Amino acid sequence: MSRIVDEWVSRLKGKLPPIGEMTHWERMAAAMRLERTDFVPVAPELDYWQITYAGYSHQEIYHDVDKTTDACIRTWADLRTDAIWMYVDISHQIENFIPAERRPHHFIHRGEKDYLMFRPLAATLDEAIAMYERRDYEKYLADSRAVTHYTPHMLQLLEFQEKMDRQVPVIIGLATPTNYAETIVEVQNFQKWMVTEPKEKVRRYLDLCLQERLAALEFYREHAVGNGAVFCCLFGGARTWGPRHLEAFADVDRIFGEAAGKIFEHVFWHHCGRNLPGALQMISEIPGVRGVQYDMPYYGQQVTWPEWFEQAAKIFKGRQCAMNAPTTQLACHGSADEVRGMVREFIDATLPHTTACVMPGCEIDSFSPTENVRAMIETARSRRID
Amino acid sequence: MDRAEILGLLADAVEKLDVKGVEPLVDQALAAGLKPSELLTEGLSRGMQRVGQAFNCGDMFMPEVLVACDVYFAGLAKVRPLLAADGDRHVLATMIMGNIYGDVHTVGKQVAMPVFEASGIRVIDLGEDLNDEAFVEGIRAHRPQLVGFGTYMTSTFMHTKETVEAIRKAGLRDGVKIICGGPAVDAEAARRMGADDASDDAWQGVVKMKQLLGLPA
Numbered sequence: 228m229s230r231i232v233d234e235w236v237s238r239l240k241g242k243l244p245p246i247g248e249m250t251h252w253e254r255m256a257a258a259m260r261l262e263r264t265d266f267v268p269v270a271p272e273l274d275y276w277q278i279t280y281a282g283y284s285h286q287e288i289y290h291d292v293d294k295t296t297d298a299c300i301r302t303w304a305d306l307r308t309d310a311i312w313m314y315v316d317i318s319h320q321i322e323n324f325i326p327a328e329r330r331p332h333h334f335i336h337r338g339e340k341d342y343l344m345f346r347p348l349a350a351t352l353d354e355a356i357a358m359y360e361r362r363d364y365e366k367y368l369a370d371s372r373a374v375t376h377y378t379p380h381m382l383q384l385l386e387f388q389e390k391m392d393r394q395v396p397v398i399i400g401l402a403t404p405t406n407y408a409e410t411i412v413e414v415q416n417f418q419k420w421m422v423t424e425p426k427e428k429v430r431r432y433l434d435l436c437l438q439e440r441l442a443a444l445e446f447y448r449e450h451a452v453g454n455g456a457v458f459c460c461l462f463g464g465a466r467t468w469g470p471r472h473l474e475a476f477a478d479v480d481r482i483f484g485e486a487a488g489k490i491f492e493h494v495f496w497h498h499c500g501r502n503l504p505g506a507l508q509m510i511s512e513i514p515g516v517r518g519v520q521y522d523m524p525y526y527g528q529q530v531t532w533p534e535w536f537e538q539a540a541k542i543f544k545g546r547q548c549a550m551n552a553p554t555t556q557l558a559c560h561g562s563a564d565e566v567r568g569m570v571r572e573f574i575d576a577t578l579p580h581t582t583a584c585v586m587p588g589c590e591i592d593s594f595s596p597t598e599n600v601r602a603m604i605e606t607a608r609s610r611r612i613d
Numbered sequence: 614m615d616r617a618e619i620l621g622l623l624a625d626a627v628e629k630l631d632v633k634g635v636e637p638l639v640d641q642a643l644a645a646g647l648k649p650s651e652l653l654t655e656g657l658s659r660g661m662q663r664v665g666q667a668f669n670c671g672d673m674f675m676p677e678v679l680v681a682c683d684v685y686f687a688g689l690a691k692v693r694p695l696l697a698a699d700g701d702r703h704v705l706a707t708m709i710m711g712n713i714y715g716d717v718h719t720v721g722k723q724v725a726m727p728v729f730e731a732s733g734i735r736v737i738d739l740g741e742d743l744n745d746e747a748f749v750e751g752i753r754a755h756r757p758q759l760v761g762f763g764t765y766m767t768s769t770f771m772h773t774k775e776t777v778e779a780i781r782k783a784g785l786r787d788g789v790k791i792i793c794g795g796p797a798v799d800a801e802a803a804r805r806m807g808a809d810d811a812s813d814d815a816w817q818g819v820v821k822m823k824q825l826l827g828l829p830a
Contacts, residue, residue, distance in 0.1 A: 275768070337714075337715070341715055341768075342715060342766065342768035342769065344715050344716075344717065344742065345717075346717055413717075413718065413719075414718060414720055414765075415679055415718070415719060415720035415723055418675055418676040418679055418720070419676065419679045419680050419683070421676045422630060422676050422677055422679075422680045423630075423632065423680055466796075467674065467675035467676075467796065468674060468675070468676065469671075469673070469674025469675070469676065469677070470674075471674075472674065472676055499767075500796050500797065501796050501813065526668075526669075526813055526814045526817075527668070527669050527670065527671055527814075554799065555767045555797075556767065556770070556797075556799040556801075556802040557799075557802070559767075559771055559802070560771075560799075560801075560802040560805045560806065561802075589767055590767075590768075592767060592768050592771050593768070594771050
């Protein structure tokens with residue numbers, strides 16, 4: 228039982244005007260099942276943005292679960308997006324690998340709206356492997372933000388979801404093995420080691436990452452799914468890997484994605500940064516992954532936005548919901564009209580092939596103007612599907 | 614081995630990601646009487662150009678490119694002390710480069726620096742997670758024609774505006790061209806934040822910088 232949740236439920240339950248013929252939940256679920264929706268669902272990843280939108284600084288919510296949850300619900304109540312994204316930052320993900328005294332060096336908050344800065348936890352592949360073999364992530368878990376902030380925040384939002392009779396789903400965010408593999412040692416180091424280190428050693432590291440992630444899924448089965456979670460976003464790594472690296476090492480993500488798909492009903496894959504069609508193809512073939520939150524085309528691809536949206540939609544056809552638009556850059560620095568234009572292009576290019584969800588490829592920047600976030604929501608709401 | 618053969622082997626070492634082989638090759642080249650500048654421009658840099666071509670047509674990807682950069686740097690480290698005495702090296706422009714505030718990811722910079730150096734742009738690396746004042750001081754100290762902001766994440770790219778503004782307030786904006794680089798940058802957004810251009814591709818970045826400086830492609 229949470230006071231902040233009960234306050235919001237008493238304020239909102241039965242008092243919100245309906246939007247279209249479907250509830251937010253129904254709209255998101257139908258899109259993920261590749262079924263017809265009344266409107267194209269819209270669920271921008273508001274992680275950091277919703278904190279400042281609600282009037283808090285990032286420092287202020289860092290250790291305060293109630294304020295974090297309050298920010299998420301307050302933002303949803305105002306904007307009525309089709310999902311609530313739980314707040315997730317990098318410290319939730321990897322703080323439990325190191326003891327408390329090292330954390331201030333690795334996780335640094337500065338400006339009120341700034342992203343949490345972090346430094347890698349291991350300098351060599353041997354060090355990273357040793358960290359996993361010692362199971363440091365268990366040793367330092369108890370007082371880490373995974374336990375003190377992420378979990379209680381997730382539980383509060385799920386409590387809200389259930390007490391609101393599942394009008395709106397909460398999206399649970401968890402990272403994949405390759406995301407961990409890259410983050411812990413710094414992405415460029417891991418990428419180089421894929422080429423320079425013995426393949427067996429790289430495999431050993433990735434297998435350790437996979438084992439930890441699969442064990443974490445048991446936690447999610449009990450505490451997330453057990454408390455009503457149905458929608459899950461898997462934050463993938465491997466953003467700039469080529470086909471050879473995907474072929475050699477990306478099986479750990481496939482295994483993890485498939486396992487997550489057996490636990491959560493609606494799993495989608497977050498693949499931000501520059502995307503290759505080959506990587507999207509690989510993700511699209513993971514059983515249980517029902518949607519792909521993809522991003523910009525890879526450097527060398529000379530395509531227009533509508534061409535890129537169409538190319539991705541064709542890859543996902545018959546398998547996944549396509550989730551995109553506008554770019555996070557446009558959301559922050561474009562005009563509301565430009566945001567509307569890109570959202571329309573995305574919808575127009577996608578719907579002939581698969582379902583669409585308006586969801587930029589990465590989290591919305593804290594500095595993004597409110598009118599731009601509203602513009603993407605309004606554009607989706609103006610697009611009734613016949 | 615003749616001159617052409619040694620230079621070809623140096624280019625091959627970069628392209629074939631031969632981290633261990635490049636240093637002995639540089640020694641061999643110098644012992645054979647090759648000038649440091651030609652060893653750089655016609656050997657190591659040619660290798661980086663081939664890597665760029667392979668990257669642009671999808672035969673090579675970021676993991677290999679990063680290793681190729683290490684090979685180039687290993688060779689450059691041996692040659693660099695000798696370049697000052699070699700009057701033949703032609704420097705097109707000087708650039709200061711660093712990761713803007715909040716960003717410690719060096720992945721883009723590690724690729725960009727050797728590519729730029731290989732193209733005749735002298736790069737001074739200011740480091741990572743730099744506050745605005747570090748760029749202002751860097752311009753004052755090195756008098757560059759170009760300033761490069763490196764950023765890996767969308768969120769840190771958004772700091773471009775503040776850093777450009779600090780450079781403008783210091784009265785230094787008109788004397789430099791500012792270009793952003795990294796996987797999350799967007800040229801239009803960079804211009805809106807006061808920079809001159811942006812590129813997510815180091816080789817394309819060279820083309821853009823030459824355009825900004827009015828140099829032939």
